[in-house]
Amino acid sequence: MNKVALYVATALLSFGLSAPAQHSAQHKTQDLLIKLAPGFTEVEFQGAKVEKITDSWVRVLAPKNFSLHNFTKNPAVEFVQPNYKISLMDDYQIQDSLRRAALAKMIRRNPQPTALAAADNPAIPDAPQATTGADPLFPKQWGMLNIGIEEAWKVTKGNPDFIVAVIDTGVDYTHEDLLPNIWRNTKEIPNNGIDDDNNGYIDDVIGWDFAANDNKPYDLAMDPLDILFKGGNPGHGTHCAGNVAARGDNGKGISGVAPNVKIMPLRFITEKGQGTTADAIKAIKYAVDNGAKVLSNSWGSEGEDPAEGQENQALRDAVQYAKDHDVLFVAAAGNGHQGKGYSNDTDPKPSYPATYPHDNIVSVAAIDVRDNLGSFSNWGVKTVHIAAPGVAVYSTMVGNKYSDIVIDKFGFKATWDGTSMACPHVAGAAALYWSAHPEKTYADVKAALIGSAKKLPNLSDKTVSGGKLDVEALLKF
Ligand SMILES: [Ca+2]
Ligand SMILES: [Ca+2]
Ligand SMILES: [Ca+2]
Incomplete structure (x- = not known):
């Protein structure tokens, strides 16, 4: 029949198949996102819990x-879909069974200690x-x-009021080279x-943690042994943030592409x-509503399979919301070795959100x-716009550290490789250019x-531009 019914059917089918076995509680619940029909601001279903996510x-x-x-049957419902999962593009979990057995013994x-509990955030x-x-x-x-950074910096190192949101695993906001550039919500009085500022978040002085729902978006990183065995976050967001805007000329560490702009974690x-x-x-x-003009997105989403009539319409709407507010959505093209949902050429085999059709995506x-x-890098002459440094990338790490190495333990070594690392370079470059040309639109940038x-x-x-990021030329463009 109508769109609603179709998507309910596929949504429920998909959800049932994709629910992780280890979380048995999720089998007892349907976790859905529902778009309200025009004119409706809320909806109720008896026996179900409803949480407002955006206006619609x-x-x-x-x-x-x-x-x-x-x-x-509910006139307030326009569209139903699962609350699709999203994951980091880089997974360091060892698959080889013999090595896994050896790790298990270890x-x-x-x-090993695992990540700090959220309650222990600094x-x-x-x-x-x-x-x-x-x-x-x-x-x-x-x-x-x-990328020719030194010539670019002769033009600008970025406007201190310009905000780049790093939407990721959080950021080590205590890091000596990031702390000076962490955005401050001056409209919020801390700890009261x-x-x-009536933005819906209490004491959000530097950003927000939407996973734990608190005001400390700290980058909780797993112990390396746990990462090798079970996968998990090695401090991804902190590494990304350093390449956007680690503080420059401060006598410490490194420098991001835009060393004077602000990071919203x-x-x-x-x-x-x-x-x-x-x-x-x-x-x-949150990023759009609180002043970020560039969003750095080094992650991949599920829930798009046109063959099955599926669509992550909720995420598409969010990218559109950014576009409607003149915000640039920079996205990692994706890493082809990841398996299902990812392929090296994103023209025939898209990777989301990077390959959405919205023209505010880079x-x-x-x-x-x-x-x-x-x-590992995805490409696409129609769908991937530009290349940037993303192999053995040096940056900030959780705990006031710096490295180009993710893990070097138990005979297993991995460097920071990924389109995840390339994306923040372009986000920083966009921030530099926009700092120099504040009158421009996202389309100009x-x-x-x-x-x-x-x-x-x-x-x-391989790319729309046929080339790689050149900030020297960008600042003269
Ligand atoms: Ca607030
Ligand atoms: Ca407050
Ligand atoms: Ca520095």
Whole structure:
């Protein structure tokens, strides 16, 4: 019959198949997102829990046996879909069974601490006094030199009022090289238990943690042994944030592409490397509503299979919301080795959200120090716009550290490789350009990124621009 019924059917089928076996409680509940029909601001279903997500979307937790009819007969319902899962694009879990057995033995012998509990998140420090001096680890940042950063910085290092939202696993906001550039919500009085700026979030002084629903979007990282065995977050958001806007010229660490702009840390992916569409949408809306002009998105979503008539309409609407507010949505193109849902050429096999049709999206591929496309990197001459450094990338790590290595333990070594690492370079570049040209629109910024890209023969049939990020040319564009 109508759209509603079709999507309810596919939604429930999909949800039943995709619910993780280890969370048996989820089998007893349907976790759905429902779009309200025009003119409706709320909806109720007897026996179901309804949570408002945006003006037009609600999350509904309904009993497993809740009938489709409850939705289809309700005039307030326009669209129903599962609350699709979202995950980090990089997974360091070891698959080989012999090595896993050896790791299991090690864990039994030496129980490892896992991530901090959310309740143990460090307090939010005050903004520090400014320090000056060269950034001692800058020479290790091959990616900065690769994109011509030093010439670009002669034009601008970014407007201190410009905000880039890092929508990810959180950020180590206590890190010496990030803390000076962490956004401050000056309309919120800290620790008074009141939502002073009336934005729906109490004491949100630097951002929000949508996974734990608190005001400390700290980057909870798993122990390396746990990551090798079970997967999880190695401090992904902190690494991304450093490449956007680690503080420059402060005598410490490194420098981001836009070393004077602000980072808004928004956490919606947990220490296990997983999030939900509902939380992603809330994070995107928060970023837009609280002044971020560029969103850095190094993650991939599920729930798009045109063959099955499925669509993550809720996430599409959130990207549209950003577009409607003149906000640029920079996204990692995706890593092809991930299996289902990802393929190297995103023209025939899209990767989401990077491949959504919204023209405020910039999809970013990864190159190495010799400008070769990373073996894992997605490309697409129609759907991936530009390449940027994304192999063995040096940046900030949780716990006041810096590295280009994710894990080097138990004979297993991984460097920070991924379109996840390339995306923040382009987000930082957009922030630089927009700082220099505040009158421009997202469409102008995107056109400048593409138009100024350095054309390379090996990328001519791989990206829309036929090249890689060139911030020197960008700032002269
Ligand atoms: Ca608030
Ligand atoms: Ca407050
Ligand atoms: Ca620094």
